[in-house]
Amino acid sequence: MTRVLVTGGSGRLGRAALETLTKEGYETRATSRSPRASEAGGVRWFGADLTTGRGLEEAVEGADVVVHLASAAYRGRYTRRLELDGTGALLAAARAAGVRHLVYMSIVGADRVPLGYYRLKVQAEGLVRDSGVPWTVLRATQFHEFVELGLRGMARFGALVADPGIPAQPVDVRDVARRLTGLIEAGPRQGTEEFGGPEVLTMDGAAESWLRARGLRRPVLRMPIPGALGRAFRAGHLVTQARPTGELTWERYLRGE
Incomplete structure (x- = not known):
């Protein structure tokens, strides 16, 4: 039985990944900084801190595959420590343990969108590529939950600002x-794959459908995002033509399916 370790197992994607892997019959392990029962839901949990390296050797020992999902976007120095120092420490532990495949989770457009967090993801991808551990990088488009989080935040101020020229592919x-x-079943690609949702929306269209689904009344202010960031978004760097795609649409997510 293939043994898979998932970092960031308590996050949105981590929880979904552990559920899927367990259903598919993998022997699943996960790391968490917070104390957890060592066995829960068919998952063996390890207390480990990527930024210090504490507990990593024990967590990685015996794993065939490591799926590196741990992230902490836009949290200043901690983000950098986790993405670079933490990824480096994980790779060192994986290399020493003879891990056969490491999958690193990144973002579509990381190499084309001028955001500091995206630049860190690209640097971490480089660490993975040069580590000597067989690897695959998966770049995904924005998660449904993150899109909704941004819309909810704007709604608190009484209006949604949306650039109609920006395509989105949640x-x-x-x-x-x-x-x-x-990707685990296919084995290491020694390369990068992109993965997006089943449809490309406009930013304002996604905002309007979210308002309808949540029963909210807010104006949608259509205006361009200025500067290099806006240009990168309007150039379509947040979307991908890669296949396969996901199946669950934005509307289905909003209906709670």
């Missing part, structure tokens, strides 16, 4: 989890 974490399982 993807469901359950679809990403299934794709991760497929």
